[in-house]
Amino acid sequence: KLFTDTRDFVARNARTILPADLVGGGVQQPLYLEGETITRTGQVTVAENGRLTSCDFPLPHYRFQFARAQVIPRDAVILRNTSFFRYNARQFTVKYLRVPLIEDLRSSYTPQVGRTEEEGYFVKSAVGYALSQFFPTLGSPDYPGLLRVDLMERKGIGLGFDQGYRFADIAAGTLVLYGLRDSGRGVLNTNGRLAHLQRAGEVDVTVSSDFQNNSYNAAFQNSQTQNSTISATRIIGGSNTNITYNLSQSGLQSGKSTNSQYTLTQEQRFGQSLRVRARFNGSDQNSVFGESVTGRTEQNGELTATGRVGIFDLDLRANRSFAARLRGASSDNFFSGTERLPEFTLRTTGQRLGGAFTNLPVNVSLGFGRFVESTGAGTATAGRTTTGRALFDIDGSQSYPLAPRGATVLSVNGGLRQYLYESGDAAQYVLESSPQLTQQIGRDTTFNLNYSYLRPYGGAPIGFRLDSVGSNNNLGTSLNVQSYRTRLSLLTGFDIQRSQADLGAGQRRLPWQNLSAQLALRPSPVLQTRFTSTYDLNSAVLVDLNNRVRVRAPGGFAFDSGVRYDPRTKKFPQITGSLETPLFGDKANFTAFAGYNGVTKQFDYRSFALTRILHDYEITLRYINQPFGFRTESGFSFTIRLKALPGASFSNTGQFGTPLDTGTGEVF
Structure with missing residues (x-):
C-alpha cells in the first residue's frame, strides 16, 4: 500500500534497498532490508521478522536476522531479538542492538x-x-x-x-x-x-x-576542570531575547581559578530598516596560586540601533562600564575600553547624494559622540579621559584602464578622516591612499606596482586611545606568471618611512622587505612540485629554501613530501612525507606518515596503517611512534569495521598528537 501524497508505504513479504544518502549519517553503502512487513512512516523505516545486510551477494557474507528492525536516518539502526550470521552460521544472539549512523x-x-x-x-x-x-x-x-x-x-x-x-x-x-x-x-x-x-x-x-x-x-595530569552554561532564548516575531550564564573552574595542585560570565541580550526589529539591540554583560575572575590572589570584575552595558533615514544609514552606539575593578597583584595597566555616551554616525554614498556627486564613487560619513576612557580601573593609578568628538570621513576608489583591452590598469583609492575635539586644544586629520598599477605582459604574466600611504596630522587628546592611528609609507612590487604547467611569483617591497627614520648609533634602517620567490611546476597531471625561497635584501643573505612534491597516480597511489633547508646553518630543520598506496590490486591499502628533524637528527613522528579490504569488512593494523610533544606516544591498534557503517577515525599521529600536513600548498 503506497500513500502517494506522503510517499509512506506498507508492504508484506517485501525487500527494499535503503540508499546511503537516504539513510544519511556516515553510511557508505546501501542497506538491504527484508521483512514479512516493511512500513515507512515519514523518514523512519520499520521491518518485522526479516534480515538486514549491506552485502549485495545472493548469499551475504553477513546478515542480521531480527524480530524487529527500525532504521532512523542520521541516527541509528535499532534491532530487537537479533542474531548475527556469517554466511549461514549463527555467531551470536542479543535482545537489543543499536548501531549508530554518525x-x-x-x-x-x-x-x-x-x-x-x-x-x-x-x-x-x-x-x-x-x-x-x-x-x-x-x-x-x-x-x-x-x-x-x-x-x-x-x-x-x-x-x-x-x-x-x-x-x-x-x-x-x-x-x-x-x-x-x-x-x-x-x-x-x-x-x-x-x-x-x-x-x-x-x-x-x-x-x-x-x-x-x-x-x-x-x-x-593531576588537574580538575569544570565548565557549565545555561541559556534561555525567546524569539517572537521581531523580538529576540537571550539570557546566558557560564561558570568555569580549573585547578592544579598549586592553585585554582574560577570564572563566571553572564549576558542579557534583547533585540527588536521595527519594520524592515530599524533594529535596536540592548546588551548587559558581566564577568568575575578569581585566581589563587600559592600566596598570590588576583581578581578582576567587569560589568558593561551596550545599546545599538541601526536603520535607514532618507539617504543616510543611521548607526547609534552607546556603551558604559558600570564596574571595572582589579584585585590583588594584577597589573595597573588594565584598560577597560572606550565608553560611548553615545556616538551617532550617518553614512551615505555619492549616488544617494545625487547632483554633482551622483557619479562619484565615494562614501561619506558624519559622526558625533562623547567618549570616556579609563585606565588602571580599580587601582591607585586609575585615570579617566573624557572628550567630545566630531568626525568627517570620505573615501572612494576607482579603476582607470590606460591601455587597450585592459593591459594596463591604474586602481586609485584613498580617503580623508577629520577629527575635531571639544577641548579645542586637539584636532587631527588622517590621509590614506593605496593606488596600484597592474600591467599585463603577454597571456600569462602580470606585473603589479602598489603604494601604501597612511599618516595622521595633528593628534588626539592626551590619553585618548580610540583615535590613535599609526603610519606607513610603503612601495611594493610583484611579478606573477600563471600558465597550465608553471606558476611563478616574485614579491618584495621598500619601506620609505623606515629609510628616512632617525636611528640611534649602531641601528640599521633595513628598509627592504624580504624577496619572496615561488616556483610551481606541473610537468604532468600526475606530478607537481613547488619551490619557495626567501632572500634578505638588506643583508644579502638567503634565509631559507623549501620544496614540496605531490604525486597522484592512477589506481590510488599518492605521495606528498616537504623539505625545508636553512642555508645559514646548512641543515634540514624539517623533512616530512606521506604515502598512500593500494596493495595487491584493491585487496589492501597502506598509508604512512613521517617527519624528520635534521637539527636534532631524530624523527618527530612515524606512523603507518595497513588495511585489508574485504567485500564487507576492513581490518586495519596501525602503528604510531611520536616521541615528542607534551606526552610521548608509541603503540599500535587493531580494528575491524563494516565498510557500510561509519567508524571512528584515528589520527596517524597518535592520540595526543597534532594533524599531519606536508605543506604542499595550493594544488593546481
Missing part, C-alpha cells in the same frame, strides 16, 4: 585493540542497550545508551555510559559519565558531560556541562 568516536560500537605508551595493551568496547528493556514502565522511546568497558594494562578498568533521553516533545539530551581508578598514577580519573534541550512555553532552554578530574589526556 561518525563519532564516542559512538563507536566496534571494539578497539592495541597498545600505547600511556595505556599499555588495551581492549576498549561499547555495548548498546535500551533503558526501556530494564524499566518497561518508561515506555516509548527506547532511551538508547552505550555501556563502555575499557581494559588497560597500565591503567586498569574504565567503566562508563552514554545515555540519551527524551521527554515527549519538550525535552531531550545526553548524559555521559566515565570513571577509571588509574593504577599507574594512583588517582581516580572521572569525567562527565550533560547536554540538555528543553522547551518551556515560548522559551528554549539549553544546559551544557562537562567536567574532568585527573585525566591523563590533559596537558596537566
Whole structure:
C-alpha cells in the first residue's frame, strides 16, 4: 500500500534497498532490508521478522536476522531479538542492538585493540542497550545508551555510559559519565558531560556541562576542570531575547581559578530598516596560586540601533562600564575600553547624494559622540579621559584602464578622516591612499606596482586611545606568471618611512622587505612540485629554501613530501612525507606518515596503517611512534569495521598528537 501524497508505504513479504544518502549519517553503502512487513512512516523505516545486510551477494557474507528492525536516518539502526550470521552460521544472539549512523568516536560500537605508551595493551568496547528493556514502565522511546568497558594494562578498568533521553516533545539530551581508578598514577580519573534541550512555553532552554578530574589526556595530569552554561532564548516575531550564564573552574595542585560570565541580550526589529539591540554583560575572575590572589570584575552595558533615514544609514552606539575593578597583584595597566555616551554616525554614498556627486564613487560619513576612557580601573593609578568628538570621513576608489583591452590598469583609492575635539586644544586629520598599477605582459604574466600611504596630522587628546592611528609609507612590487604547467611569483617591497627614520648609533634602517620567490611546476597531471625561497635584501643573505612534491597516480597511489633547508646553518630543520598506496590490486591499502628533524637528527613522528579490504569488512593494523610533544606516544591498534557503517577515525599521529600536513600548498 503506497500513500502517494506522503510517499509512506506498507508492504508484506517485501525487500527494499535503503540508499546511503537516504539513510544519511556516515553510511557508505546501501542497506538491504527484508521483512514479512516493511512500513515507512515519514523518514523512519520499520521491518518485522526479516534480515538486514549491506552485502549485495545472493548469499551475504553477513546478515542480521531480527524480530524487529527500525532504521532512523542520521541516527541509528535499532534491532530487537537479533542474531548475527556469517554466511549461514549463527555467531551470536542479543535482545537489543543499536548501531549508530554518525561518525563519532564516542559512538563507536566496534571494539578497539592495541597498545600505547600511556595505556599499555588495551581492549576498549561499547555495548548498546535500551533503558526501556530494564524499566518497561518508561515506555516509548527506547532511551538508547552505550555501556563502555575499557581494559588497560597500565591503567586498569574504565567503566562508563552514554545515555540519551527524551521527554515527549519538550525535552531531550545526553548524559555521559566515565570513571577509571588509574593504577599507574594512583588517582581516580572521572569525567562527565550533560547536554540538555528543553522547551518551556515560548522559551528554549539549553544546559551544557562537562567536567574532568585527573585525566591523563590533559596537558596537566593531576588537574580538575569544570565548565557549565545555561541559556534561555525567546524569539517572537521581531523580538529576540537571550539570557546566558557560564561558570568555569580549573585547578592544579598549586592553585585554582574560577570564572563566571553572564549576558542579557534583547533585540527588536521595527519594520524592515530599524533594529535596536540592548546588551548587559558581566564577568568575575578569581585566581589563587600559592600566596598570590588576583581578581578582576567587569560589568558593561551596550545599546545599538541601526536603520535607514532618507539617504543616510543611521548607526547609534552607546556603551558604559558600570564596574571595572582589579584585585590583588594584577597589573595597573588594565584598560577597560572606550565608553560611548553615545556616538551617532550617518553614512551615505555619492549616488544617494545625487547632483554633482551622483557619479562619484565615494562614501561619506558624519559622526558625533562623547567618549570616556579609563585606565588602571580599580587601582591607585586609575585615570579617566573624557572628550567630545566630531568626525568627517570620505573615501572612494576607482579603476582607470590606460591601455587597450585592459593591459594596463591604474586602481586609485584613498580617503580623508577629520577629527575635531571639544577641548579645542586637539584636532587631527588622517590621509590614506593605496593606488596600484597592474600591467599585463603577454597571456600569462602580470606585473603589479602598489603604494601604501597612511599618516595622521595633528593628534588626539592626551590619553585618548580610540583615535590613535599609526603610519606607513610603503612601495611594493610583484611579478606573477600563471600558465597550465608553471606558476611563478616574485614579491618584495621598500619601506620609505623606515629609510628616512632617525636611528640611534649602531641601528640599521633595513628598509627592504624580504624577496619572496615561488616556483610551481606541473610537468604532468600526475606530478607537481613547488619551490619557495626567501632572500634578505638588506643583508644579502638567503634565509631559507623549501620544496614540496605531490604525486597522484592512477589506481590510488599518492605521495606528498616537504623539505625545508636553512642555508645559514646548512641543515634540514624539517623533512616530512606521506604515502598512500593500494596493495595487491584493491585487496589492501597502506598509508604512512613521517617527519624528520635534521637539527636534532631524530624523527618527530612515524606512523603507518595497513588495511585489508574485504567485500564487507576492513581490518586495519596501525602503528604510531611520536616521541615528542607534551606526552610521548608509541603503540599500535587493531580494528575491524563494516565498510557500510561509519567508524571512528584515528589520527596517524597518535592520540595526543597534532594533524599531519606536508605543506604542499595550493594544488593546481
